Amino acid sequence: MREAVRRNDLTGAERILSEAARVSPAAALDQLLPAVEDGLEVHRVALPHRAWELINLVGPAHAFTLLRQSVHYCVVNDGNPKYRDRFQPLRDLLPKVLDQHHLVSKPFGSKPADDAWIEKFSQTIFNSTPDAAAEAIGAALHEGMSPSAISEAIATAANLLVLRDPGRPEKYASKEKPAGSVHGDSVGVHACDAVNALCNMASVANQRNAAACLILAGYEVANDSSYRRAEFDAYVPHPHPQNLEKISARTPAELL
Numbered sequence: 171m172r173e174a175v176r177r178n179d180l181t182g183a184e185r186i187l188s189e190a191a192r193v194s195p196a197a198a199l200d201q202l203l204p205a206v207e208d209g210l211e212v213h214r215v216a217l218p219h220r221a222w223e224l225i226n227l228v229g230p231a232h233a234f235t236l237l238r239q240s241v242h243y244c245v246v247n248d249g250n251p252k253y254r255d256r257f258q259p260l261r262d263l264l265p266k267v268l269d270q271h272h273l274v275s276k277p278f279g280s281k282p283a284d285d286a287w288i289e290k291f292s293q294t295i296f297n298s299t300p301d302a303a304a305e306a307i308g309a310a311l312h313e314g315m316s317p318s319a320i321s322e323a324i325a326t327a328a329n330l331l332v333l334r335d336p337g338r339p340e341k342y343a344s345k346e347k348p349a350g351s352v353h354g355d356s357v358g359v360h361a362c363d364a365v366n367a368l369c370n371m372a373s374v375a376n377q378r379n380a381a382a383c384l385i386l387a388g389y390e391v392a393n394d395s396s397y398r399r400a401e402f403d404a405y406v407p408h409p410h411p412q413n414l415e416k417i418s419a420r421t422p423a424e425l426l
Contacts, residue, residue: 171202176248180241195225196374198234204379216364219367267304267307270308273311274377278314279311282316288323291320292323295307296392301389303389308381317380329358332356334405334407337350360394361395364390368384372387
């Protein structure tokens with residue numbers, strides 16, 4: 171599948187997906203994901219995740235129909251040399267991390283994580299370069315941390331972006347996206363959407379794809395946090411202390 175997409179062979183890629191879909195929806199997803207993992211932006215990873223979720227609604231017989239839109243998306247975008255060049259460093263990095271930590275051959279561990287580990291690892295991802303975040307996730311998987319614990323830490327790191335987002339600057343404001351609004355194309359919202367898709371697909375994919383999805387999820391958060399590093403380092407995350415001080419309720423019922 172991935173080689174067909176790289177050749178811009180849409181017919182061949184669809185044929186491969188169709189053959190896999192006749193085995194099972196899961197087989198189709200696992201056939202598709204290595205091609206999806208050739209790039210990393212929210213639309214590329216959200217499409218197969220949304221399709222996978224819809225299979226439960228419309229039935230497994232429609233798996234090919236739902237997943238083929240991702241094939242089209244990948245083929246169309248890979249036909250653009252600038253798009254390919256943008257993600258070439260990622261295409262070089264991912265197999266290195268997978269191989270270095272034996273993430274295809276060594277079974278995943280199941281070490282649980284306490285709150286302190288989640289907090290520390292989320293900060294590691296948030297404050298790392300994209301390559302370092304990918305390496306940290308590969309190492310955590312190699313050390314036997316459970317994929318679900320790693321997913322939780324990545325999601326927490328993505329939330330740190332949203333909680334620090336001051337909203338749209340005045341110079342980029344519009345009627346539909348006023349100053350101060352946190353719209354869908356905000357850095358943090360994009361990161362959360364991509365992480366949600368990747369971590370959920372990791373929970374249903376085969377081991378190779380699960381590891382790749384988690385590595386990409388961490389890479390995404392680190393990449394987006396570094397995009398506006400100076401701003402995010404300066405902003406205090408919500409809820410702000412001055413707002414918390416105004417809350418006198420303490421019981422769950424009162425808070426609700």
